[in-house]
Amino acid sequence: MADNGVVIDELDASSPRGSLAIRLGDAVQERWSAEVQAIGLSGSMAHGDDNESSDVNVLVVTYRPKTGPKPAMRKVDGIPVDLRVITAEEGLGQARQLTPRWPLLADGYLTTFPLHDPQNWFADRREAHLSLLSEARPMEFTGLARQDWAVANGAHTRAARLTQWYDTDDAMILMAEARLHAALVAGLLTRTHFRNTADAVKRTGVAAADMQELGAILKYQAEELTARGRPVDGRLGALFD
Structure with missing residues (x-):
């Protein structure tokens, strides 16, 4: 499989979606600073080809289950937001598994823009998935x-x-x-x-x-x-x- 998970180098903070993503990341860090390990963007924003109809897909990674914000889907300032929450252990475990929905899941494992990731968790998840693919029969x-x-x-x-x-x-x-x-x-x-x-x-x-x-x-x-x-x-x- 060709690795086409190209991630943007920098988020466009001047766009409404980029500005909202930054504010969301800051709000999560401020409120749950001790519980959140990483925050990232996936989907079109991570690829850098989002448009006015794009969602803001945010993944919050926590240290422990049932901590951090609750998952949510709704509009914020007129922009659709999909906020997902997962523990670091669970997220790495998923990246190390193949399922029938793999064609729809792999892009998230390989292409995520880190809004907050001091321990390089998203890079570790990407490498875990690439390792799985290299070994899969x-x-x-x-x-x-x-x-x-x-x-x-x-x-x-x-x-x-x-x-x-x-x-x-x-x-x-x-x-x-x-x-x-x-x-x-x-x-x-x-x-x-x-x-x-x-x-x-x-x-x-x-x-x-x-x-x-x-x-x-x-x-x-x-x-x-x-x-x-x-x-x-x-x-x-x-x-x-």
Whole structure:
């Protein structure tokens, strides 16, 4: 996997989002100075390509559980803010694990701008994740891809049935789920991570896939998983492999 986690060198304090991020960081440090180990920005602000519709994604890292600010999602001065809180131990543990949602999680591990990080925790988390990726075997990614494929295929099958019953609203919801998990399959099979769900479905070409097209994509993915030693169907005993 190419390491494309490029982080900005400096935050633009003159922009409304940059100014808000700095104020948020200062407020957290002032109120919970003894409990907070690090504060960072992820998402578009960390990449330096945020715009007027961007959120301010803030991660607060605490020394101990149930300390520091509470997680929150709301607008501040008209700007959407996603405030997440995690302990240092838990955050490093997550970075050392592969899950079916890896294509959506890796960008956060690799690309975070530190607002406050005197002990270089975010750099340690990045290195922990890069180490994991360097040691991970191809079959680990393929096994996780098969889990996402099962979710995608199940949602696609239910959507097709609901369409026959003219329940188009629920079918549309399930199709969105199927497209996302099909995108995750593609990301895992190619070791590609994405910025967010919209980026995932767009870059993998499933964003506009209709029922028939998505069915063909899932069929191709099933064949690819089988070729890589992780068939999507098999005898009962294979369920535990």
